[in-house]
Amino acid sequence: MLYTALSKLKDYSLTREQMAMMPLLTSVAAMIAWLLPTIEIIIAVLIFLPGTRQIGLKIVTFLMVFFCIYIVYMMTYYKDLPCSCGGFLDELSWTGHLIFNGIFIILGFVAVLINRKVREARVSKGTLVSN
């Protein structure tokens, strides 16, 4: 997540133009081009810090669900969709993105559950204060 955020910010001009090619984002591309990576960085930090990990995992899972809905909408109503992902994700088709996202939604739910159990175990052992 940090990688894709930094690759977007590193090349703001390209990100902006990629966003502008998305049918629903054309008019707000300039704003989305910095807002999206900023949110991604915040989530990455939330997940990285043990105290905020649970909320970070919940937000990222929610965003992946939201993004999945967006992909399905775009695949249904638009042809020739551009992709603004970084690295190998850029090579994925939109169906590939959907599968990729689906897997990460499942992993997100699993991570939320595991993290909850880990926290409960620590609380019961007295190594973490419950909040």
Place this chain on the structure above:
Amino acid sequence: MKRCLFFFLIAISSACREEIRVPYITGMENKPILKFDILLPDSTTYFNTSKLETDKQIILFYYSPACPYCRAQMRDMVSHINQLKNVQLCVVTSGDFRSMKDFNSHFDIGKYPKIITGVDTGHVIARNYRVQSVPFTALFNNKQQLIGAYVGRLSNKSMREILGI
């Protein structure tokens, strides 16, 4: 803390890539710009490159309207258009006319009457400069000789360095 630093270094190093500027061999090096027709946005008039001013450098930017890298380069050129005021800028595509109009509208190219923009209906650029991918940028000196051609996004700064302006 070490783990945190490592994590950030990996992320930053993988996201940062310098522009790679390698001249593309077209077989047209040092040759004058080709004479060909460009269908202008009014859809009826053709501009022939023989009408380009003879004492000015030329940037021939060949793009695809659906290519984000082309659009990013165009954004860069439009943002720094004042730095290119003494250069003739030809922004040409072989894409369909409607897409060219949308592209022009997106960048508000109509605001810059000195930019020659339109469709290379005869696919002259692609065939003669061996263009296989876009964006393609060909730079000509003030004698209209090709001094460099580049495939991939070329920054405004790089173009000015190559042209010596």
